[in-house]
Amino acid sequence: MSLTLTAGQKYAHEVYEAVVRRDPGEPEFHQAVYEILHSLAPVLDQHPEFAQAGLLERLVEPERIIMFRVPWVDDQGNVRVNRGFRVQFNSAIGPYKGGLRFHPTVNLSIIKFLGFEQIFKNSLTGLPIGGGKGGSDFDPKGKSDGEVMRFCQSFMTELYRHIGPDIDVPAGDIGVGAREIGYMFGQYRRIRGGNEAGVFTGKGIDYGGSLVRKEATGYGLVYFVEEMLKTRGESFAGKTVVVSGSGNVAIYAIEKAQQLGARVVACSDSGGYVYDPDGIRLDTVKRLKEVERKRISEYVNHHPKATYHPDCRDIWNIPCHIALPCATQNEIDKKAAETLAANGVIAVGEGANMPSTLEAIDVFLGKGVLFGPAKAANAGGVAVSALEMSQNSMRFSWTFEEVDAKLKQIMTNIHRNSLEAAEAYGHPGNLVVGANIAGFLKVARIMLANGII
Ligand code: NDP
Numbered sequence: 001m002s003l004t005l006t007a008g009q010k011y012a013h014e015v016y017e018a019v020v021r022r023d024p025g026e027p028e029f030h031q032a033v034y035e036i037l038h039s040l041a042p043v044l045d046q047h048p049e050f051a052q053a054g055l056l057e058r059l060v061e062p063e064r065i066i067m068f069r070v071p072w073v074d075d076q077g078n079v080r081v082n083r084g085f086r087v088q089f090n091s092a093i094g095p096y097k098g099g100l101r102f103h104p105t106v107n108l109s110i111i112k113f114l115g116f117e118q119i120f121k122n123s124l125t126g127l128p129i130g131g132g133k134g135g136s137d138f139d140p141k142g143k144s145d146g147e148v149m150r151f152c153q154s155f156m157t158e159l160y161r162h163i164g165p166d167i168d169v170p171a172g173d174i175g176v177g178a179r180e181i182g183y184m185f186g187q188y189r190r191i192r193g194g195n196e197a198g199v200f201t202g203k204g205i206d207y208g209g210s211l212v213r214k215e216a217t218g219y220g221l222v223y224f225v226e227e228m229l230k231t232r233g234e235s236f237a238g239k240t241v242v243v244s245g246s247g248n249v250a251i252y253a254i255e256k257a258q259q260l261g262a263r264v265v266a267c268s269d270s271g272g273y274v275y276d277p278d279g280i281r282l283d284t285v286k287r288l289k290e291v292e293r294k295r296i297s298e299y300v301n302h303h304p305k306a307t308y309h310p311d312c313r314d315i316w317n318i319p320c321h322i323a324l325p326c327a328t329q330n331e332i333d334k335k336a337a338e339t340l341a342a343n344g345v346i347a348v349g350e351g352a353n354m355p356s357t358l359e360a361i362d363v364f365l366g367k368g369v370l371f372g373p374a375k376a377a378n379a380g381g382v383a384v385s386a387l388e389m390s391q392n393s394m395r396f397s398w399t400f401e402e403v404d405a406k407l408k409q410i411m412t413n414i415h416r417n418s419l420e421a422a423e424a425y426g427h428p429g430n431l432v433v434g435a436n437i438a439g440f441l442k443v444a445r446i447m448l449a450n451g452i453i
Helices: 007-022 027-037 041-046 048-052 055-059 108-124 145-162 178-192 213-230 248-259 282-291 296-302 312-317 334-342 358-366 380-394 400-424 431-449
Strands: 064-073 079-090 096-102 130-136 168-171 240-244 263-269 272-275 307-309 322-325 347-349 370-372
Touching: 007 027, 007 041, 007 048, 007 055, 027 108, 027 358, 027 431, 041 048, 041 431, 048 055, 048 431, 055 431, 064 108, 064 145, 079 096, 079 108, 079 145, 079 168, 096 108, 096 178, 096 380, 108 130, 108 380, 108 400, 108 431, 130 145, 130 168, 145 178, 168 380, 213 248, 213 322, 213 347, 213 370, 213 380, 213 400, 240 248, 240 312, 248 263, 248 282, 248 322, 263 296, 263 312, 272 296, 272 312, 282 296, 296 307, 312 334, 334 358, 358 370, 370 431, 380 400, 400 431
Parallel strands: 096 130, 096 168, 240 263, 240 322, 322 347, 347 370
Antiparallel strands: 064 079, 079 130, 263 272, 272 307
């Protein structure tokens, strides 16, 4: 260890190394911890009381991890077994809050990275929600509705005992949309009795869901990037935009970007990407993905000028002014970032969680590209989830316009608070550092005030 490190840098690094030693098989979790802890050094230097209180050591250790067997029967009568997870990471600010992901790649490392990020993201929203995340290695793709329902019911038959409107409030994520939440909420209600609407967010509008929740992550991302662009006197109008993914976040990011006058030329799924020089027709994408559950490759059957390319990672070779990665973690590596920068990208906003590798982020920051990190830029989804919880508690619903206005204000506040924190701690314009510090400070103060727990 070099003698030139400050006390804060040394503390952050020691805690990071202890995490790697203790949980050696969790690379995604290490990546998330590294990214956050190493940006906190200026705060740790100013606040030695955080190290004295073992704050980082406590922060990187989840309050509780629940892992469980999820047995279910497929349509052929075969017994299938998946693994369920819920990581209740930090409840300093409020009930654990974070989505459930159903995807074959899900493992403890992925859920811990997502849960760890969620602590700071939820803090940034300014709303009373702690950090958690969960999911399963179940793949809903290609399953019948009956299979998805039986899986969701089995998943909830264990999870119900660990959650509640004031304890832990799950929502959707990759592979978990309105259908899956409907089945899980139904099973929870059946087991618990009564109707605790606030136990889930992302519910259907008819049974306690909030207007704008479906659109919130994508719209919020675009509102956040709009704020970034304003700092350089720019806007979405007339810009060429590339959006990866074609799920919930991607669809509503495309919708809002188009409403603001941008030309979105490409989107993707895990099979490949489509490029449409006339601009992506969102009605087609919504029909294919939200209604028919088909592959994005089918888009070209409806729009002959569009082309399909079977490697989704190549989407970043398309020249654009604004890139919005909205698919999955580590989808932009160093090479993709260099290509984007060489092609003149001016802003990158992370709709997905941790879509850029640490090296890619360094490229963007080094080249002066406006960069909106996930925990700030995609916080709109969980922010509206917290507004859904408020409406459930009040047994009252706000209009679309009311929720949308609150979302826009929250995204503007997150951008401003992150910029101010970056400035205050010596990294002007760096939203990665700013968002980490602003999110961390609130959690840290509460953890100090609540004693060693
Ligand atoms: P969806 O399941 O609705 O869509 C995910 C999209 O990403 C699909 O197009 C999917 O393609 C693609 N994708 C998934 N995994 C991969 C992969 N390994 N490689 C390439 N493409 C992939 O999920 P969401 O839109 O809800 O989530 C997208 C991202 O946004 C995730 O990182 C999630 O954590 C994050 N996020 C979501 C929030 C929300 O409110 N939903 C809130 C904040 C963040 P395919 O169909 O082929 O799998």
